Amino acid sequence: MAAKLRKGDKVVVLAGKDKGTTGEIESVDPKAGKAVVGGVNVAIRHMKQSQTTQGGRTPKAMPIDLSNLALVDGNGKASRVGFREEDGKKVRFFKTTGEAI
Numbered sequence: 001m002a003a004k005l006r007k008g009d010k011v012v013v014l015a016g017k018d019k020g021t022t023g024e025i026e027s028v029d030p031k032a033g034k035a036v037v038g039g040v041n042v043a044i045r046h047m048k049q050s051q052t053t054q055g056g057r058t059p060k061a062m063p064i065d066l067s068n069l070a071l072v073d074g075n076g077k078a079s080r081v082g083f084r085e086e087d088g089k090k091v092r093f094f095k096t097t098g099e100a101i
Contacts, residue, residue, distance in 0.1 A: 003028065004081040004092065005035060011069045012078045013040055022072060026061065034063035073097050
């Protein structure tokens with residue numbers, strides 16, 4: 001199946017502790033059905049100090065399930081994604097506005 005959400009897409013979180021926040025997808029793992037979104041689902045990781053790196057607490061964005069994400073359309077609202085053919089190519093489009101992505 002074709003990917004409805006891809007790296008670089010602007011998305012909004014639909015469920016969970018970060019519900020309503022928007023961000024850009026940094027990476028997608030289609031096999032696990034998860035994506036890492038910048039600034040969303042952030043956890044604090046404790047790093048031990050070594051000779052080369054400074055130790056301390058560093059924030060890290062953790063993966064979030066693809067079902068909890070929706071693309072943001074031109075109006076700034078959450079939209080579902082559909083597929084159609086334009087000029088012989090398969091393109092994604094917003095279900096709310098019908099505009100191609």
